Amino acid sequence: MFARCDVALRKASRILVPLAALALAACGSPDNSALSVAVIGGAEDPFDTDAQMTLAGQLVRASTAEGLVSFDEKGRVIPALADRWIVTDDGQSYIFRLRDGDWASGDPLTAESAKAALQAALETLDDNPLAHDLAGLEEIRTMAGRVIEIRLSRPMPYLLQLLAQPELGLTFKRRGAGPMRLERNGGVARLVPIDPASLGLPAVENWPRRTRRIDLQALDGSAAVDAFNAGKVDLVMGGEIQHFPLTRSVGILRGTIQVDPVVGLFGLRVMNEKGFLADPANREALAMAVDREGLIAPFSLGGWSATTRLVTPSLDGDLGTIGERWGEQSMDERRAVASARVRRWTAGADPQAEAGEQVPKAPASARGSRNPAPAPDPNGPQLALWLPVGSGADILFDRLTADFAAIGVRLRRTDEPDDADLRLIDDVARYPRAAWFLNRLSCSAGKGLCSTDADARVAEAASAATPEERSALLTEAEAELTAANVFIPFGTPIRWSLVRGSVAGFAPNTWGWHPLMPLAWLPR
Template sequence: MTPRLLSSLFGPVLALLVAGCDTASDRPVEVAVIGDPGSPFVGGARLPLAAQLVRSATAEGLVGFDEQGRVIPALADRWIVTDDGLSYIFRLRDGTWPDKTPLTGDSARAALQQAIGSVRGTPLGADLAGIDEVRAMAGRVVEIRLRQPQPDFLQLLAQPELGLMRKGRGAGPMRQTREKRALLLKPIPPEDRGLPQTEDWAERSRKLRLVAMTAPRAVERFNAGEADLVLGGRLADFPRLDASGIARGAIRLDPVAGLFGLAVVNPQGFLSAPERREALAMAIDRDALGATLNIGGWIATTRIVNPGTGDDNGTVGERWPGQSLAERRTTASARVTRWVKNGKTPRLRIALPSGPGSDQLFARLAEDFKAIGLDAVQVRDSAPADLRLVDTVARYPRASWFLNQLSCANMRVLCSASADRLTGLALVESDPAKRADLLAQAEAQLTIANSYIPLGVPIRWSLVSGKATGFMPNPWNIHPLMPLAMLPK
């Protein structure tokens, strides 16, 4: 969206603020979400951040997340898991859908099957492939049967894409009203959702105004006191915080895991052979990159699966143990030299999102590649490229999440069929030790393919003012809107 359009967006918003009431409960909490202002609240199977926030707020799943990223009751007020870990039985709360039809096991089952079907063919769909059957039982009971135990299954069910809807509408916990390109969200009283009435509800609940905008505009509005909260910050825009003079106390970093590295998207010429793609991975000085980024707690890694992941059996370690950076670069440079004898020096196009953080990242990578005889040029995130940044937070702490993200079904350009096969075998393996071994073998195969060059863990930041409540950093970069709309007791 152009600056002129952004200006037209925020003018009415500010006017509403001036004209509104001054009480805490009447003044909306202003939430700026960094993202595309053009179509921020909609999406298909892969929802942008603003759409994820709205989906979670207006269409609960069987379970949801609290502000700490913990799984909490939602449409289901309680559940049990059988001893073998293969059956999850949910008791739905007493309530109705927005069209006033009862919330039943049958209707919830239909909504859940529709939600699962909508993500088929995506990494989340692969994560959910372990579901064997969804059954409606008596009254308000739903059972989900799995092919094998999944320790983090509830966390998967709490994902925004699995918010349940009937006839295109969800059951809350908030209602939305569109204000031009902003959304006004208001908490639904507990008694209207089939929950016990709360005495101080009216005094504690607040409206939220959600607007998607560019990072520079979000930081500017926060500095001016026009935004109480900024969500969705990434590495690309992190240097703007120092440049704008924002107080360190307002910056919140989420201790996330996930993928942050370069995917090979044009495996032609120099990048057509895995050993030459490995040369790029060998050349990168990840310690120097960490110093350049200057973000406390950032973890560099040469592994696809982040170190310390729940089902990591320890058989896959960091790459090139015992080799110094100089030794790695000597090997990598020799591979480049052999290629250059048969043609001209490769010029790699690296696609990165716009922003000063991306510029810093590119400068570091260009220097590293230059050290082994390669030239690099930075291109727009949407432009044709040879390498493209992958920057995705893990939905749950398991090796299978990382492998599903880089599967042939998701990457579509360069992948490892053997890694996919091993991951598929792990999906149906009931023995945890054997399953972990299969996943480790899959990671090893994907590592050998060198289709993805890991750099470290993703970077996620938010800006939180003293007027904001209900926000807490957490490992999943999950910041639901409902807690933000409630004043503390």
């Protein structure tokens, strides 16, 4: 009898224990059918997928309307609507073979429909900086039922990276072809992987069991980190310098802080030529005063690269003829030169009198880049600086205030970008070439001071006969912009994410771009 009871109890335990475990999982764990993602931004960002998109909008656009090509989680270009392509030897023709299958509407994916969709996407760019990057695109032609050709006026080795951008996601009858579809649930964008068979593509066995939904919402920085710490989201993306101090609350058991090895523009754009800023030498004085390493030191970011160049050094095509500025001078010597310019301006002296100036010896009170500086002359220059909101931006403001005070310039912070004399620019490059940087600082970009001479060199480079000639002209353009002192570079931008250890399909990469579809694949 006791033996029979023992057997019965063991059988019951084999049934009840798993049931209890399932009940506990249902009560204490998130929905395993979805991965919860937070992107730092505004609540409506995921649903704004127009040309001027936020990061959340870009992620949704790229997930629901892929282009001819797209990116994988490592930032590599992979097939999308085009399953293969070739590039002609002269680099001026890209020929794409479209995949078999249909648009989401059920209409067949043809060369004519893809051409029309690509032309429509290009037209929406208007004066978007991406339009300047694509200026070498000359013609789109259909060659066969599922073959299109993109002809260029000059070689564009980075064309595939540009075609993979979310702005060039293609739609037909106002719908994209996936790889995911969007369902709105309040403030949450639910992105559901589309079964390939429904698009006329080969079926994937056990599709519902191999993929999961992505629940994406946009939250402000503090709320996103709090949600991660509370276990409500598995991944936080879109972190920038102003939010970085929030990561100090993340314990090692909750997840890891992933920093992308991006390049781009991170520094201050000079917005006008009023007063002190009218003279390029005075604008250079501000750049000389900045202690770049000290600026980022409070963030304890290993591997961050400071630079005084406008274009990130050592990119493809960099001739190496433009080096770091003021390399022969110490910080004290640089600030002594800058201080002399500020004093002359304050006294009303002719700014041209500085030609051929010698490096004066730094006063004892100024030696050491972090020693307290004397109070700036109340009659000296005062500049308004715009920074984004966040504790990291507060740290930047304090550091820049001290740096500028060391040369006699007062700094105040403004909440209105249009009221700013100086404005933080923090932008990740979409392709690793000098042209990207120069296009973002051009007069046509319409954001601050610029150089028409530099723009002229960039225009000449666009029609250069050889890559060597093109590189030389772009180098001249960088030199022109450097002499104009319209931008004060700090170094590389900072992009970070919070990633729980259980998340698959995420990898830091050069573009700081993390598509959602790789995250939707369930680990085997």
